[in-house]
Amino acid sequence: MNLDLTTLDAYCREAGVDGYLVDADGEDATQRYLSGFDAPDPYVTLYVRDGVAEGEGGSTHLLVSALEYGRAAEESRGDSVERGSAYDAQRLVEEYGQHEGSDRAVAAFCRAHGVESVAMPERAPLGPAEGLREQDIDVTVDRDDRVERVRAVKTETEIAHIREAQKANERAMARAEELLREATVEEGVLHHDGEPLTSERVRTEIEIALLHDGCALDETIVACGADAADPHDRGSGPLRADEPIIVDIFPRSKSTGYFADMTRTFCVGTPTDRAREWYDLTLAAQEAALDAIEAGVSGSEVHGAVCDVYEDAGLPTLRADDAAETGFIHTTGHGVGLDIHEYPRLSTQDNELEAGMVVTVEPGLYDPAVGGVRIEDLVVVREDGVENLTDYPKQFDIDV
Amino acid sequence: MNLDLTTLDAYCREAGVDGYLVDADGEDATQRYLSGFDAPDPYVTLYVRDGVAEGEGGSTHLLVSALEYGRAAEESRGDSVERGSAYDAQRLVEEYGQHEGSDRAVAAFCRAHGVESVAMPERAPLGPAEGLREQDIDVTVDRDDRVERVRAVKTETEIAHIREAQKANERAMARAEELLREATVEEGVLHHDGEPLTSERVRTEIEIALLHDGCALDETIVACGADAADPHDRGSGPLRADEPIIVDIFPRSKSTGYFADMTRTFCVGTPTDRAREWYDLTLAAQEAALDAIEAGVSGSEVHGAVCDVYEDAGLPTLRADDAAETGFIHTTGHGVGLDIHEYPRLSTQDNELEAGMVVTVEPGLYDPAVGGVRIEDLVVVREDGVENLTDYPKQFDIDV
Known part of the structure; x- marks a missing residue:
């Protein structure tokens, strides 16, 4: 199924953010909708708005655990699927601890896609959102849940x-x-x-x-x-x-x-x-x-x-x-x-x-x-x- | 089952907060543990630490929808169960919109229990957390998820x-x-x-x-x-x-x-x-x-x-x-x-x-x-x- 993300793209532009980030497991309806994937533990889906990568339209990228990598690459609707090792996540966790290590890996994943600012849904997780801010990724709360509106x-x-x-x-x-x-x-x-x-x-x-x-x-x-x-x-x-x-x-x-x-x-x-x-x-x-x-x-x-x-x-x-x-x-x-x-x-x-x-x-x-x-x-x-x-x-x- | 919340209480004291607030549905393990209740839509559980109400020990309070009120009063382990109407939630939503109206009701619920500052879990919802801050309730993120540690x-x-x-x-x-x-x-x-x-x-x-x-x-x-x-x-x-x-x-x-x-x-x-x-x-x-x-x-x-x-x-x-x-x-x-x-x-x-x-x-x-x-x-x-x-x-x- 192809998604029509015009509304989401327009929202990102209006909110002045480069992308829309979802951090949730596959039970979460917004996660499942955007990623086209379902896994029992949280993973990250990033929608990059049209034009952020010069000359390119909107695109969707997944960051998943090693355990889910094969299945996500095959089943998801992401334009790309990456795993933590691409951002040295294990070493970052060893050096900075579980949370900051993971925040650093997600921030690097955003930057790799040209994203310096994101919106996150109303019920996005607080810790990772604040962690991204500490890594200088600007985070806006989308209190009206634009993806839920799109899904409706x-x-x-x-x-x-x-x-x-x-x-x-x-x-x-x-x-x-x-x-x-x-x-x-x-x-x-x-x-x-x-x-x-x-x-x-x-x-x-x-x-x-x-x-x-x-x-x-x-x-x-x-x-x-x-x-x-x-x-x-x-x-x-x-x-x-x-x-x-x-x-x-x-x-x-x-x-x-x-x-x-x-x-x-x-x-x-x-x-x-x-x-x-x-x-x-x-x-x-x-x-x-x-x-x-x-x-x-x-x-x-x-x-x-x-x-x-x-x-x-x-x-x-x-x-x-x-x-x-x-x-x-x-x-x-x-x-x-x-x-x-x-x-x-x-x-x-x-x-x-x-x-x-x-x-x-x-x-x-x-x-x-x-x-x-x-x-x-x-x-x-x-x-x-x-x-x-x-x-x-x-x-x-x-x-x- | 009686919970031993000594560790949670000590954490609140150490973090300098009056209470610990959970906003989640009953599928969320921390919500179910603290509230002793299970409902399909999100509700709020507030642990008030020992001594915040003068001369009183730690206590747990639920704020639920009208729909869940009867069952929560009967089944939960809360010391009290309240519903939105106690804080004029419907009028607040009409006046300030869904999110701010609800934030104001939750902030009033906190204040009614003497709570001006709370910790919330690592994966607590971002929108309500920021909304509480706008209502001058101080919110700290508990990135190490103390309730998950207690539950372990x-x-x-x-x-x-x-x-x-x-x-x-x-x-x-x-x-x-x-x-x-x-x-x-x-x-x-x-x-x-x-x-x-x-x-x-x-x-x-x-x-x-x-x-x-x-x-x-x-x-x-x-x-x-x-x-x-x-x-x-x-x-x-x-x-x-x-x-x-x-x-x-x-x-x-x-x-x-x-x-x-x-x-x-x-x-x-x-x-x-x-x-x-x-x-x-x-x-x-x-x-x-x-x-x-x-x-x-x-x-x-x-x-x-x-x-x-x-x-x-x-x-x-x-x-x-x-x-x-x-x-x-x-x-x-x-x-x-x-x-x-x-x-x-x-x-x-x-x-x-x-x-x-x-x-x-x-x-x-x-x-x-x-x-x-x-x-x-x-x-x-x-x-x-x-x-x-x-x-x-x-x-x-x-x-x-």
Whole structure:
């Protein structure tokens, strides 16, 4: 995949820096995006802006450990891959200690590419940044994370990667729903294979389905009752009939690194009137958000559409009361890509949506006395609306 | 688990700071250790040193999002848990923008605990650190990562967590070995269930075994032939007879967060004389390293013992030539805990081993013409030697 780094290049020029430096491991989405590489320990990627090397366009260079050198040379999208020995790193570490030795090697690597000043991302590591300054490389903090902004607008190749992860997600959700449908109820508790059906059991089956589909496992949420009333509780113990069960799955493709994200809420048996009302309201809130999304709209308008639905129904939201502990107590959505939570946000913030962004739309309601309800789709922002990447029914009731 | 933060407290006093501030998500080992909490988005943990609040000892405080508040209050080891609304974060963000608004809220949180100056870890985020300085909180970089040093020496509870993850690791390794033992050979390629047995298939079976044991899956290495000659290649495609197959598994317990780590090398059929010689040398090198470990010894002495064995046999090492691309091209080992790679290192660095540290001992040899061989055990450093946490045979040959 070829990256369009025009925006990053323009930012470097505007910020008056020669390059953009990333020091992180391959789990870091910006590192993976710029380097096209993935390694478990930190390595350095340097984008050199257009014109810094006379007569040459922008270029990307990696500095990796001996251990990663062969693989990086083969797999990364760097115009060059170098290792510490090219800058005498081992001797520098022996002479100046681990940190200063490494800072000196990275500074030499920058200078070798004509770079005397760099910007680094908002969450770049503090020690190496200050160390570079001590080696007279000027370091600017890019607090708005320009690479995250660049990453936010996906190419069709990236969207295809996300769509593929979402298909795996749907197969895993189907496996979870199958377990719930097969369950019997004994004294209010779901049973399967003669044993209580637990959050843990459903989660394991989801994760096995994802593994077979080549997806890595972050945490999965299968939460019922009071557990489900806490949006980040992963859930534990036996699942109960007549209570909403939130299933939230966010797998990452092992081969491409891209995430998907989807939530459904089920109720085996008969939901209370309140739970059913909440489910229907949440469906309406999601519909309002999906209707509001198109290129040019602000994320805050989409979030506002959801808050309006809930507030009109007399329910608390964080927008109305930032200390609310029940009701709609999170944001409406977030970007999804090489990170599970990335720019833009569908929140009170003014993030302008652009065509090609991929975002979740996930309104929900929470109260320990009722439980939790959340419905989440993954969509692409298009010029005139959304393309929904999610193809999974929204069916609350499961008959016993 | 109660933490002994005497060393951290002494460091703060010595560095002349009122506290130690961590801004990271729960995947970050230092964050998880200090906060006793795990959340997918960044949050702030502040250790306030002894005496900063008059008449009070050291204490730990968390600042989390509304979304994590309930769970943090219940699960974390913080003496207090607060959320942004206590510092008017939403209004500050509206008035000053996302970054400065958040910096102001964190600075107010520090001041509320009497803290005007903090140290932050080597890899703390640059933007928030500079933002705190702009709010007149003095920030010092702790380049030697004192919390990582504190984490390096494990309590017996932590060792029990690692031992448990290691048991799961052994069951997963047994599953991998079982597949290799059941394999038949057709035209030099291993077969199982009538199909070629691939790296991917073995990896999936390992990962399923770990899932059933409550372990999360980081990458697993199942590599054969030239793949295995690159120590970080995860391996792909059909496994072949008569070639060394490296299986390196490093699971993390989902409940405790602690890792284990183990590698075995197998050969189904008849290894070449060279591969067998390498295996025996690597066993001898590991034995030499295990013999060298005890409290008070430097990691560099242990690494030296391994290099001596290889160099005496005429094989290249990175110690002898830092541009070596074949032979022993990594370090001898690393600490294991809440991080898979942590302090101390068994390398050319002078890291003094202390009783209670948990380290890997993993010599290996690599050459695309031969393949790769690595044998890795996980051990506890004790006063007078090692306690080996690994109970798995070192058996190279598997008969067909």
